[in-house]
Amino acid sequence: MFLPDGEDPDTLVRKEGKEAFEARMEQAMPLSAFLFNSLMPQVDLSTPDGRARLSTLALPLISQVPGETLRIYLRQELGNKLGILDDSQLERLMPKAAESGVSRPVPQLKRTTMRIL
Structure with a gap:
Protein backbone atom coordinates (compact mmCIF):
# COMPACT_ATOMS: atom_id res chain seq x y z
CA MET A 1 0.00 0.00 0.00
CA PHE A 2 1.33 3.41 -0.92
CA LEU A 3 0.90 6.14 1.65
CA PRO A 4 0.68 9.87 0.95
CA ASP A 5 4.02 11.69 0.93
CA GLY A 6 5.28 12.43 4.41
CA GLU A 7 2.91 9.96 6.05
CA ASP A 8 3.58 6.72 7.86
CA PRO A 9 0.91 4.31 9.13
CA ASP A 10 0.88 5.90 12.59
CA THR A 11 0.37 9.48 11.39
CA LEU A 12 -2.24 8.38 8.88
CA VAL A 13 -4.25 6.52 11.53
CA ARG A 14 -4.08 9.60 13.75
CA LYS A 15 -5.29 11.87 10.93
CA GLU A 16 -7.93 9.66 9.30
CA GLY A 17 -8.84 7.21 12.04
CA LYS A 18 -8.53 3.46 12.36
CA GLU A 19 -11.55 2.65 10.18
CA ALA A 20 -10.35 4.80 7.29
CA PHE A 21 -6.88 3.26 7.47
CA GLU A 22 -8.35 -0.25 7.48
CA ALA A 23 -10.48 0.70 4.47
CA ARG A 24 -7.32 1.86 2.67
CA MET A 25 -5.71 -1.48 3.43
CA GLU A 26 -8.72 -3.40 2.13
CA GLN A 27 -8.64 -1.43 -1.13
CA ALA A 28 -4.87 -1.67 -1.57
CA MET A 29 -3.61 -3.57 -4.60
CA PRO A 30 -1.66 -6.73 -3.73
CA LEU A 31 2.07 -6.65 -4.49
CA SER A 32 1.76 -9.32 -7.18
CA ALA A 33 -0.92 -7.37 -9.05
CA PHE A 34 1.01 -4.12 -8.72
CA LEU A 35 4.24 -5.69 -9.98
CA PHE A 36 2.75 -7.19 -13.11
CA ASN A 37 0.33 -4.32 -13.78
CA SER A 38 3.26 -1.91 -13.81
CA LEU A 39 5.41 -4.11 -16.08
CA MET A 40 2.83 -5.33 -18.60
CA PRO A 41 2.45 -2.01 -20.49
CA GLN A 42 6.19 -2.13 -21.22
CA VAL A 43 6.09 -5.48 -23.04
CA ASP A 44 4.31 -7.28 -25.88
CA LEU A 45 3.59 -10.83 -24.73
CA SER A 46 2.59 -11.87 -28.24
CA THR A 47 6.26 -11.89 -29.28
CA PRO A 48 9.20 -13.91 -27.97
CA ASP A 49 11.16 -10.67 -27.50
CA GLY A 50 8.34 -9.22 -25.41
CA ARG A 51 8.20 -12.29 -23.18
CA ALA A 52 11.98 -12.18 -22.76
CA ARG A 53 11.71 -8.49 -21.86
CA LEU A 54 9.10 -9.24 -19.18
CA SER A 55 11.41 -11.85 -17.73
CA THR A 56 14.33 -9.40 -17.77
CA LEU A 57 12.27 -6.74 -16.01
CA ALA A 58 10.51 -8.96 -13.47
CA LEU A 59 13.22 -11.35 -12.27
CA PRO A 60 15.44 -8.78 -10.52
CA LEU A 61 12.39 -7.37 -8.74
CA ILE A 62 11.09 -10.78 -7.71
CA SER A 63 14.48 -11.78 -6.33
CA GLN A 64 14.38 -8.78 -3.96
CA VAL A 65 11.01 -9.68 -2.45
CA PRO A 66 11.35 -10.81 1.17
CA GLY A 67 9.72 -14.10 2.00
CA GLU A 68 10.33 -17.28 0.04
CA THR A 69 6.64 -18.14 -0.30
CA LEU A 78 5.67 -14.89 -14.15
CA GLY A 79 5.83 -18.39 -15.60
CA ASN A 80 2.09 -18.30 -16.31
CA LYS A 81 2.42 -14.98 -18.12
CA LEU A 82 5.38 -16.29 -20.14
CA GLY A 83 3.59 -19.54 -20.96
CA ILE A 84 6.05 -21.61 -18.95
CA LEU A 85 4.00 -24.11 -17.00
CA ASP A 86 6.68 -26.78 -16.53
CA ASP A 87 8.38 -26.43 -13.13
CA SER A 88 11.76 -27.57 -14.46
CA GLN A 89 11.72 -24.88 -17.16
CA LEU A 90 10.64 -22.31 -14.61
CA GLU A 91 13.43 -23.44 -12.29
CA ARG A 92 16.01 -22.83 -15.03
CA LEU A 93 14.56 -19.37 -15.58
CA MET A 94 14.89 -18.39 -11.94
CA PRO A 95 16.60 -20.79 -9.55
CA LYS A 96 15.46 -20.76 -5.96
CA ALA A 97 17.49 -18.61 -3.58
CA ALA A 98 19.59 -21.49 -2.27
CA GLU A 99 20.71 -22.41 -5.77
CA SER A 100 21.18 -18.88 -7.07
CA GLY A 101 23.84 -17.94 -4.55
CA VAL A 102 21.61 -15.56 -2.62
CA SER A 103 22.53 -16.06 0.98
CA ARG A 104 20.13 -15.47 3.78
CA PRO A 105 21.54 -14.37 7.13
CA VAL A 106 21.84 -17.25 9.55
CA PRO A 107 20.99 -16.46 13.16
CA GLN A 108 24.04 -16.62 15.38
CA LEU A 109 23.97 -18.72 18.51
CA LYS A 110 25.67 -17.44 21.60
CA ARG A 111 26.81 -19.82 24.30
CA THR A 112 26.49 -18.65 27.86
CA THR A 113 27.96 -20.49 30.80
CA MET A 114 25.61 -20.79 33.74
CA ARG A 115 26.46 -21.64 37.28
CA ILE A 116 23.84 -23.55 39.20
CA LEU A 117 23.98 -22.96 42.93
Missing part, protein backbone atom coordinates in the same frame (compact mmCIF):
# COMPACT_ATOMS: atom_id res chain seq x y z
CA LEU A 70 5.81 -14.85 -1.99
CA ARG A 71 8.87 -15.14 -4.26
CA ILE A 72 7.77 -18.63 -5.33
CA TYR A 73 4.25 -17.36 -6.03
CA LEU A 74 5.56 -14.41 -8.08
CA ARG A 75 7.88 -16.71 -10.01
CA GLN A 76 4.95 -19.01 -10.82
CA GLU A 77 2.85 -16.03 -11.85
Whole structure:
Protein backbone atom coordinates (compact mmCIF):
# COMPACT_ATOMS: atom_id res chain seq x y z
CA MET A 1 0.00 0.00 0.00
CA PHE A 2 1.33 3.41 -0.92
CA LEU A 3 0.90 6.14 1.65
CA PRO A 4 0.68 9.87 0.95
CA ASP A 5 4.02 11.69 0.93
CA GLY A 6 5.28 12.43 4.41
CA GLU A 7 2.91 9.96 6.05
CA ASP A 8 3.58 6.72 7.86
CA PRO A 9 0.91 4.31 9.13
CA ASP A 10 0.88 5.90 12.59
CA THR A 11 0.37 9.48 11.39
CA LEU A 12 -2.24 8.38 8.88
CA VAL A 13 -4.25 6.52 11.53
CA ARG A 14 -4.08 9.60 13.75
CA LYS A 15 -5.29 11.87 10.93
CA GLU A 16 -7.93 9.66 9.30
CA GLY A 17 -8.84 7.21 12.04
CA LYS A 18 -8.53 3.46 12.36
CA GLU A 19 -11.55 2.65 10.18
CA ALA A 20 -10.35 4.80 7.29
CA PHE A 21 -6.88 3.26 7.47
CA GLU A 22 -8.35 -0.25 7.48
CA ALA A 23 -10.48 0.70 4.47
CA ARG A 24 -7.32 1.86 2.67
CA MET A 25 -5.71 -1.48 3.43
CA GLU A 26 -8.72 -3.40 2.13
CA GLN A 27 -8.64 -1.43 -1.13
CA ALA A 28 -4.87 -1.67 -1.57
CA MET A 29 -3.61 -3.57 -4.60
CA PRO A 30 -1.66 -6.73 -3.73
CA LEU A 31 2.07 -6.65 -4.49
CA SER A 32 1.76 -9.32 -7.18
CA ALA A 33 -0.92 -7.37 -9.05
CA PHE A 34 1.01 -4.12 -8.72
CA LEU A 35 4.24 -5.69 -9.98
CA PHE A 36 2.75 -7.19 -13.11
CA ASN A 37 0.33 -4.32 -13.78
CA SER A 38 3.26 -1.91 -13.81
CA LEU A 39 5.41 -4.11 -16.08
CA MET A 40 2.83 -5.33 -18.60
CA PRO A 41 2.45 -2.01 -20.49
CA GLN A 42 6.19 -2.13 -21.22
CA VAL A 43 6.09 -5.48 -23.04
CA ASP A 44 4.31 -7.28 -25.88
CA LEU A 45 3.59 -10.83 -24.73
CA SER A 46 2.59 -11.87 -28.24
CA THR A 47 6.26 -11.89 -29.28
CA PRO A 48 9.20 -13.91 -27.97
CA ASP A 49 11.16 -10.67 -27.50
CA GLY A 50 8.34 -9.22 -25.41
CA ARG A 51 8.20 -12.29 -23.18
CA ALA A 52 11.98 -12.18 -22.76
CA ARG A 53 11.71 -8.49 -21.86
CA LEU A 54 9.10 -9.24 -19.18
CA SER A 55 11.41 -11.85 -17.73
CA THR A 56 14.33 -9.40 -17.77
CA LEU A 57 12.27 -6.74 -16.01
CA ALA A 58 10.51 -8.96 -13.47
CA LEU A 59 13.22 -11.35 -12.27
CA PRO A 60 15.44 -8.78 -10.52
CA LEU A 61 12.39 -7.37 -8.74
CA ILE A 62 11.09 -10.78 -7.71
CA SER A 63 14.48 -11.78 -6.33
CA GLN A 64 14.38 -8.78 -3.96
CA VAL A 65 11.01 -9.68 -2.45
CA PRO A 66 11.35 -10.81 1.17
CA GLY A 67 9.72 -14.10 2.00
CA GLU A 68 10.33 -17.28 0.04
CA THR A 69 6.64 -18.14 -0.30
CA LEU A 70 5.81 -14.85 -1.99
CA ARG A 71 8.87 -15.14 -4.26
CA ILE A 72 7.77 -18.63 -5.33
CA TYR A 73 4.25 -17.36 -6.03
CA LEU A 74 5.56 -14.41 -8.08
CA ARG A 75 7.88 -16.71 -10.01
CA GLN A 76 4.95 -19.01 -10.82
CA GLU A 77 2.85 -16.03 -11.85
CA LEU A 78 5.67 -14.89 -14.15
CA GLY A 79 5.83 -18.39 -15.60
CA ASN A 80 2.09 -18.30 -16.31
CA LYS A 81 2.42 -14.98 -18.12
CA LEU A 82 5.38 -16.29 -20.14
CA GLY A 83 3.59 -19.54 -20.96
CA ILE A 84 6.05 -21.61 -18.95
CA LEU A 85 4.00 -24.11 -17.00
CA ASP A 86 6.68 -26.78 -16.53
CA ASP A 87 8.38 -26.43 -13.13
CA SER A 88 11.76 -27.57 -14.46
CA GLN A 89 11.72 -24.88 -17.16
CA LEU A 90 10.64 -22.31 -14.61
CA GLU A 91 13.43 -23.44 -12.29
CA ARG A 92 16.01 -22.83 -15.03
CA LEU A 93 14.56 -19.37 -15.58
CA MET A 94 14.89 -18.39 -11.94
CA PRO A 95 16.60 -20.79 -9.55
CA LYS A 96 15.46 -20.76 -5.96
CA ALA A 97 17.49 -18.61 -3.58
CA ALA A 98 19.59 -21.49 -2.27
CA GLU A 99 20.71 -22.41 -5.77
CA SER A 100 21.18 -18.88 -7.07
CA GLY A 101 23.84 -17.94 -4.55
CA VAL A 102 21.61 -15.56 -2.62
CA SER A 103 22.53 -16.06 0.98
CA ARG A 104 20.13 -15.47 3.78
CA PRO A 105 21.54 -14.37 7.13
CA VAL A 106 21.84 -17.25 9.55
CA PRO A 107 20.99 -16.46 13.16
CA GLN A 108 24.04 -16.62 15.38
CA LEU A 109 23.97 -18.72 18.51
CA LYS A 110 25.67 -17.44 21.60
CA ARG A 111 26.81 -19.82 24.30
CA THR A 112 26.49 -18.65 27.86
CA THR A 113 27.96 -20.49 30.80
CA MET A 114 25.61 -20.79 33.74
CA ARG A 115 26.46 -21.64 37.28
CA ILE A 116 23.84 -23.55 39.20
CA LEU A 117 23.98 -22.96 42.93
